[in-house]
Amino acid sequence: MALQNTITRVLPLTVAACLLAGCGGTNTIPDPEPDGSTMGGGADSSGSGDFDGFGAGEEIPFGGEAAELADTIYFDFDSYEVRSGDADIVSRHSIQILDSGASVRLEGHADERGSREYNIGLGERRAQAVRRMLMIQGVPATQISTVSFGEERPAELGSDEAAYAANRRVVITYMN
C-alpha cells in the first residue's frame, strides 16, 4: 500500500512535467513497475519523437505509457475483486484519466458457464469493482461508464480453464 501511494503521488508530477515540456518519444516516462509481458515493444520506441504539440496528443497522449499499461484486468473464478497485483494497473489508469480528463468505458466480461443474463450481472459486478477503485483514487463518476458483455464477447474461444480465465476480465477503454 505504501508503495502504491508513492507511485500515485510521484507519477502525476512526472506525467504533468512531461506534458508541459512536450516530451517526445515513447520511452521518456519511467515505468514504475515494468512488466515484460505487456511491453509494447522496442520497435515503436526506437522511432523518432514525433510528438508535436497538443494536436497529436489524441493519438499518443502518454506515449509508451499507453502502450505498456495493460488495459485488461483479470479475475479469479467466482471473484469480483481486483487482484492485489493488479491494483497498481488500475492506479496508473486513474492517474492517466485524471491527468488527461479522458472518459473511460469499463467493459466487464464473464466466462461462458451458466445463464447468459446472469453472466451480464457478473461482468457488471467486475466492471463496478474497477470503477469503485478508480473513484476511490479520485476519478469522477462522470468520467466512467460501464458496460457488461457477460459471455457474449469472449477474448478466447474454448471451454477449458485457460479460456475461462482469459474471459473473466474488465477491459478499460479510453473514449477520447
Place this chain on the structure above:
Amino acid sequence: MKISMLSRTFLLVALAGLAGLAGQAAAELRVEITEWNIEPAPVAVVPFGWEGSAAAAPLDVSGVIAADLRRSGRFAPMDSDDMLSRPTRGADMDFDDWRILKVEAVVIGRVEQTGDNAYSVQFQLFDPFRGTQLVGYRMPASRGTLRRVAHRAADMIYEELTGIKGVFATRVAYVTAEARGNGQLYRLIVADQDGENEHTILESADPIMSPAWSPDSRQLAYVSFEGSRSSIWVQTLRTGNRLRVSSEPGVNGAPAFSPDGRQLVLTLGGADGNLDIYVMDLATRNKRRLTTHRAIDTEGSWSPDGRYIYFNSDRAGGPQIYRVPVSGGSPERVTFEGGYNARPRLSPDGKKLAVVHNDRGNFRIAVLDLERDNQLVVVSAGRQDESPSFAPNSDTLIYATRQSRDGVLETVTADGLIRQRLESRGGDVREPVWSPFPRY
C-alpha cells in the same frame, strides 16, 4: 431406450427431401431425433391426392404432416412403400389393410386447386381398429399459406391422438453468431418451429441477446449492444419497425412481456451496477422498481396469471429463483435444490418452472413441478445447456446446448422422456424462444 441415431437421421433426411421443393434454400435447422424413452406409436400418413392444373401440388402437404408427427417423438409414420393401399377419400378406406399393419391411426387427404392461387386441403383421421373417423376438415389455402395449413392439420391430428395441443404452427426466435472479419456477426432469426421460413430480423456486429415474444406473436423484445452499450428494443416483425424502449446507464437486460402485452419486465443496473427488476408500462415508458437488493436480481419472467414476477437473485450467495408480486412486496424464495438455479421460465399453464441448474458441474435444464412440492427433474444431458423456453402447450421445451464449440438447439418434453436435436447448418445458435400459439 436409445434408438440408433444414424437410421433415424437418414429417415428424416429422406422425408425432408420429399417435403422440400427442389431448389428451395435449405433451412437453418434440421431435425434429428436424438433420444427417446417411450415407444413412438405406429401411424400412417397416406400420400395426399392432388387435383389441379400442374403435375403435382405446390407442396407435399402429407409429407409436412408426417414430418410434424415424427418430430413430436410420439409417432412413427410408416414408409408409404409399405402401405397396402393408398386411399385419398374416406369411401376408399379399407380398415383391414391398416389393422394387418398394426397402424394405430391413418391420415388420408387431398389437395384440390380451386382457383389460380386457391387450394382446398382436406384431411381425415381414422382409427382402423374401431373403424371410425376421429376428425376430418377441409381448409382453404393459397400457395403462401399451404405450409401453415399443413401444420394446422398436423396440430388437429396431434391433439386428437394425444389430448395435447399441437405446436406445429408455432415459430421459434433465436440468435446466431458467426465469425465475420475480425469480429462476429450476430443475427436475430425467426423461423417456423420445423426450421422452415427462416427470416433474419436483425443483423449486427454487436451482440444481440434475450429475445422475448409479445403474447400476440407480432413483436419481439431483445437486448442489443449497438454503440457498445446495452439497450432494450421492441421490434414489430411485419414492418421491421423497431423502438428503443430502454437505454439507461449500465445494464439494460432480460426483457419479457406481460401476459397482456402491455408491460415489460426488465433488468436495470444503473451507473452503480446494482441489477434490479423493473416493470415498464409500454405505453407511457414509466418504470417501477420491484426489487432493491444489492445482489444481482435479473431474468424476470411473468407468471401466466400476470400476478408474479419470477426472477434470479444471488442474494443468498449463488443464483436461486425467487418470486415477487407484480404489485410489490417481499420476494419469496422458490428453488432450494442445488447451488445454481437461474433463468426461470414458467410453463404457460403455470404448473411448471424451467431453470438452468448446475447438475454436479454440468449446466442443465431442470423442470420443477410447482404442483408437487417443487420437485426438480433434470431434463437435458449437456455440459452447458441454457435458455429454456416452453412451447405454448406447456408440454415441450426448447433450449440451447453445445455440439463441440457451437451452440445447437434441442427440444425435450417437460417430463424429460423425448429429447431431440435441431441440427444447425452452421454458426453458433443460442437463446431459442418459442412463440405463443398463432391467432387465426
